[in-house]
Amino acid sequence: xxxxxxxxxxxxxxxxxxxxxxxxxxxxxxxxxxxxxxxxxxxxxxxxxxxxxxxxxxxxxxxxxxxxxxxxxxxxxxxxxxxxxxxxxxxxxxxxxxxxxxxxxxxxxxxxxxxxxxxxxxxxxxxxxxxxxxxxxxxxxxxxxxxxxxxxxxxxxxxxxxxxxxxxxxxxxxxxxxxxxxxxxxxxxxxxxxxxxxxxxxxxxxxxxxxxxxxxxxxxxxxxxxxxxxxxxxxxxxxx
Amino acid sequence: xxxxxxxxxxxxxxxxxxxxxxxxxxxxxxxxxxxxxxxxxxxxxxxxxxxxxxxxxxxxxxxxxxxxxxxxxxxxxxxxxxxxxxxxxxxxxxxxxxxxxxxxxxxxxx
Numbered sequence: 199x200x201x202x203x204x205x206x207x208x209x210x211x212x213x214x215x216x217x218x219x220x221x222x223x224x225x226x227x228x229x230x231x232x233x234x235x236x237x238x239x240x241x242x243x244x245x246x247x248x249x250x251x252x253x254x255x256x257x258x259x260x261x262x263x264x265x266x267x268x269x270x271x272x273x274x275x276x277x278x279x280x281x282x283x284x285x286x287x288x289x290x291x292x293x294x295x296x297x298x299x300x301x302x303x304x305x306x307x308x309x310x311x312x313x314x315x316x317x318x319x320x321x322x323x324x325x326x327x328x329x330x331x332x333x334x335x336x337x338x339x340x341x342x343x344x345x346x347x348x349x350x351x352x353x354x355x356x357x358x359x360x361x362x363x364x365x366x367x368x369x370x371x372x373x374x375x376x377x378x379x380x381x382x383x384x385x386x387x388x389x390x391x392x393x394x395x396x397x398x399x400x401x402x403x404x405x406x407x408x409x410x411x412x413x414x415x416x417x418x419x420x421x422x423x424x425x426x427x428x429x430x431x432x433x434x435x436x437x438x
Numbered sequence: 439x440x441x442x443x444x445x446x447x448x449x450x451x452x453x454x455x456x457x458x459x460x461x462x463x464x465x466x467x468x469x470x471x472x473x474x475x476x477x478x479x480x481x482x483x484x485x486x487x488x489x490x491x492x493x494x495x496x497x498x499x500x501x502x503x504x505x506x507x508x509x510x511x512x513x514x515x516x517x518x519x520x521x522x523x524x525x526x527x528x529x530x531x532x533x534x535x536x537x538x539x540x541x542x543x544x545x546x547x548x
Contacts, residue, residue: 222503222513223487225511225513226464226487226513227483227487229463229464229465229510229511229512229513230464230465230483230486230487231483233465234465234483255482255483255484256482256483256484257484258484261484262483262484262487262488265484265488266487266488266491268488269488269489269491269492269495270491270495
């Protein structure tokens with residue numbers, strides 16, 4: 199027989215009701231599952247099938263967690279959309295930005311693609327890098343390698359707050375959306391100033407810029423989200 | 439089979455009704471409702487507890503930990519005076535609704 203309290207505790211890991219109240223809810227739900235399981239066993243079902251049927255009472259633990267939280271919390275300090283989408287998105291955006299700035303400031307040792315150990319400001323460095331296409335490649339590559347972790351962080355925060363798969367994906371890839379907005383604004387601004395200013399973003403050009411700052415980072419963030427999602431799914435199946 | 443919307447509306451009434459007979463823990467509440475409605479109303483863990491907690495928050499029921507005969511700790515729910523007061527008008531409302539629907543069905547059949 200499974201340790202029902204452990205199963206429920208793991209599934210409702212982000213309930214956030216306070217220790218005592220959370221323990222009460224977990225004990226109560228575990229008791230219900232245990233009783234269901236025992237009745238099924240008495241009816242002659244094999245252990246595996248009895249466990250499966252008992253757990254089938256909950257099709258979506260995230261939904262249950264959210265409903266229990268709404269029903270039991272004294273007051274909702276944050277609306278669900280904020281905690282499931284906006285807050286995790288803000289965290290991923292900040293984390294991706296900090297990583298970019300940190301790698302720019304720290305300066306990485308010269309790598310196979312070539313990098314300068316000292317720079318001025320990260321923004322001018324980045325623009326220089328985009329202009330030359332090669333200058334900041336090392337930092338850029340490391341940044342890309344960190345982004346899956348950032349995406350997974352957003353996904354974890356969103357799921358912890360009871361987010362759906364859609365919320366989880368949005369939270370994870372949000373920095374790419376923010377970068378796209380910034381790039382579009384910069385491109386429109388540059389276009390409005392005339393053809394001379396456009397050379398600032400050359401030789402990568404608008405498409406290259408979008409690819410470097412939106413598509414490739416977006417794919418890295420999404421990779422982190424998908425790996426996290428697959429790991430959670432696999433883990434949930436193994437618990438069941 | 440009764441549709442999900444109607445079920446949601448009747449769920450509170452069902453819980454209050456079975457608790458009228460005395461205190462019960464969650465599993466017993468679900469089991470008794472299923473038995474008394476001959477399987478037409480069925481509560482799973484996921485549908486029962488959020489509703490019970492909401493009803494507790496509204497003050498219709500009160501849960502307290504009790505130790506059963508086999509030494510198990512169970513959280514048992516009982517009706518509060520507010521819940522008892524709520525039950526009568528709720529029953530009446532649903533009864534009127536079902537009567538109205540029956541009349542409507544008869545007119546449609548005629």
